[in-house]
Amino acid sequence: MAPRDRDAFVEWVGRCVLPWENYVRGWLRRASVRAAEIDDIVQEAYSRIARLDDFHHISNPKAYFLEVTRNVLFEQLRRSQIIRIDTIAEMDGPIIPDESPDQERVLIGKDEIARLKRLIDGLPDRCRTMFVMRKVEGLSQRQIAERLGVSENTVETQVGRGLRLILGAWTNETNERHARKDNQQRSIARRKRD
Amino acid sequence: MKDMREKITSNEALLGVNAIEVLATEWVARLDRCEPDSRESAELEQWLAQDARHAGAFLRAQAMWKSLDRVQILHRPGGDSVPLAWYQTVSRRAMLRNAAIAGGAGLAAAAAAGIAFLRTGQNQIATPVGEIRRVPLLDGSLAAVNTDSELIIDFKSDLREVTLQKGEVWFDVAKDRKRPFVVTTGDVRVRAVGTAFSVRKREDGADVLVTEGVVETWSAGGESEKRLVMAGSRVFVSDIAGPSGVVPASAQIDRTLAWREGEIALDGETLTDAAAEFNRYNERKLTVDPSLTNERLVGWFHTNEPDTFARAAATVLKLKVTETAEEIHLAPDFVQGQ
Numbered sequence: 001m002a003p004r005d006r007d008a009f010v011e012w013v014g015r016c017v018l019p020w021e022n023y024v025r026g027w028l029r030r031a032s033v034r035a036a037e038i039d040d041i042v043q044e045a046y047s048r049i050a051r052l053d054d055f056h057h058i059s060n061p062k063a064y065f066l067e068v069t070r071n072v073l074f075e076q077l078r079r080s081q082i083i084r085i086d087t088i089a090e091m092d093g094p095i096i097p098d099e100s101p102d103q104e105r106v107l108i109g110k111d112e113i114a115r116l117k118r119l120i121d122g123l124p125d126r127c128r129t130m131f132v133m134r135k136v137e138g139l140s141q142r143q144i145a146e147r148l149g150v151s152e153n154t155v156e157t158q159v160g161r162g163l164r165l166i167l168g169a170w171t172n173e174t175n176e177r178h179a180r181k182d183n184q185q186r187s188i189a190r191r192k193r194d
Numbered sequence: 195m196k197d198m199r200e201k202i203t204s205n206e207a208l209l210g211v212n213a214i215e216v217l218a219t220e221w222v223a224r225l226d227r228c229e230p231d232s233r234e235s236a237e238l239e240q241w242l243a244q245d246a247r248h249a250g251a252f253l254r255a256q257a258m259w260k261s262l263d264r265v266q267i268l269h270r271p272g273g274d275s276v277p278l279a280w281y282q283t284v285s286r287r288a289m290l291r292n293a294a295i296a297g298g299a300g301l302a303a304a305a306a307a308g309i310a311f312l313r314t315g316q317n318q319i320a321t322p323v324g325e326i327r328r329v330p331l332l333d334g335s336l337a338a339v340n341t342d343s344e345l346i347i348d349f350k351s352d353l354r355e356v357t358l359q360k361g362e363v364w365f366d367v368a369k370d371r372k373r374p375f376v377v378t379t380g381d382v383r384v385r386a387v388g389t390a391f392s393v394r395k396r397e398d399g400a401d402v403l404v405t406e407g408v409v410e411t412w413s414a415g416g417e418s419e420k421r422l423v424m425a426g427s428r429v430f431v432s433d434i435a436g437p438s439g440v441v442p443a444s445a446q447i448d449r450t451l452a453w454r455e456g457e458i459a460l461d462g463e464t465l466t467d468a469a470a471e472f473n474r475y476n477e478r479k480l481t482v483d484p485s486l487t488n489e490r491l492v493g494w495f496h497t498n499e500p501d502t503f504a505r506a507a508a509t510v511l512k513l514k515v516t517e518t519a520e521e522i523h524l525a526p527d528f529v530q531g532q
Contacts, residue, residue, distance in 0.1 A: 010253070010256045010257055010260050011260050013253060013254075013256075013257035013260075014256075014257035014258065014259075014260040014261035015261070017257065018254070018257050018258060018261060032493070032494060039212070043214070043247050043250045043251060043254075044246075044247065044250060045250070046249075046250030046251065046253050046254045047246050047247055047248075047249050047250030047251075047253075048250070049250070049253065050249040050250055050252070050253040051249070112261075112264065113264055113265060116261060116262055116264060116265050117265055119262075120262070120265065131262075134226075135262045135263060135265055136265055141226060141227045141228075142227075152227065155227075156223045156224060156226075156227050157223070159223040159226060160219045160220045160222065160223030160224075161219075163219040163222055163223065163255060163258065163259055164215060164216060164219040166258060166262075167215060167219065167254065167255060167258055168215075170258065
């Protein structure tokens, strides 16, 4: 992929794929895939998306992301000797979701900025200061180094670390949200049975 | 300094950050610093080619990095200073402190409830089928009592004695060297000082599983043949013959004790054994056609959801489920199976 195409591709992944990661992780959780395996499967799904030559033909990124993830999971299941039957139990029903991404995309757009801000807010002080300068004020790493009187290497290290913490929080936030939801559903299910 | 670094590392480990992600984010930060020269580009290409997962982690990191540009709209145009709100967020350390205080209050409340529960020296605890109960004991120990169990707790000044009449219990025993903690079930004896272990009564003895520390076990009359069982192992103690060989079982133990969270963990059990496990927790029994003895299964289920298990097994093994008020029966489905 030419550099300019790569930029557009990365922008598309950030805008259209990344926001559905929590949805995809939730689906894996409902399929009773364990947390450690979920991380591996999601990473593999991104690797397959990275191999795309072109993305313009993908009209429903949400369904596409889920489809890729499901293929990864199925291939793993087929390779394993003993069948995890609780996983199969959840896949019994229809899998590809609703086809109305437009409304959801609007909602996501509104939430998104607040969510990203929250992720930056959660960073350790030093990291956060540099992130704000870089992403909100739009300063370059060199300008940040000059203004704070630190080396460019320090800024680079902190930027990398901040991004890593944000990605970790992104994974965690989605996992926790789904854990809460699952618990609610579980207690509802129990109540019904009583 | 070293301590602090270790602390940071372990916090980051908690967030589930793996090694590939570390490298991927370092690459994004490096490319953001300045345009890569040909040597750096080659290095990046080489790293990406090394492992198929690298490209995925790199794409995800780049995409998140790019997404973060969108917060720029929070910056008032024309204003050249960063909005104050950015620097006034509650520090994470303060948030953690508050959370710890709230957690501490919860523990104190639980401890108070525990003391109210077991004020006198002797107590009986019984659970009906399907109930799993956690009971804090007067000495600070904790008992997790499994389905359909009965035990008597008798704390004296020199001995903490528990008699398991039926079922299964896991204990997290508070240290007290002057008062040994002894579990009696049938003729089986298990003694611990400060240890976590479980005892399950069987027809002719008991299974003992040690999760922490060491216990000593024997059967009545066989005091000369006491056996030590270490953390991560299990032993069957016969009423008559005493302890058999100790078996290392650390990988199994979490699974075997999943009942403490209300779960059944199957790892290659036969359909018949799995059904027996569910039947410990439910009045509505799972029954399995005798022709289905060889199928082995893996999975986690809730103890009170034999119906979910039955449907899952039916889907995988192409079986027919027949449900009545008293039972759920699994049999081969000749129509679907052929």
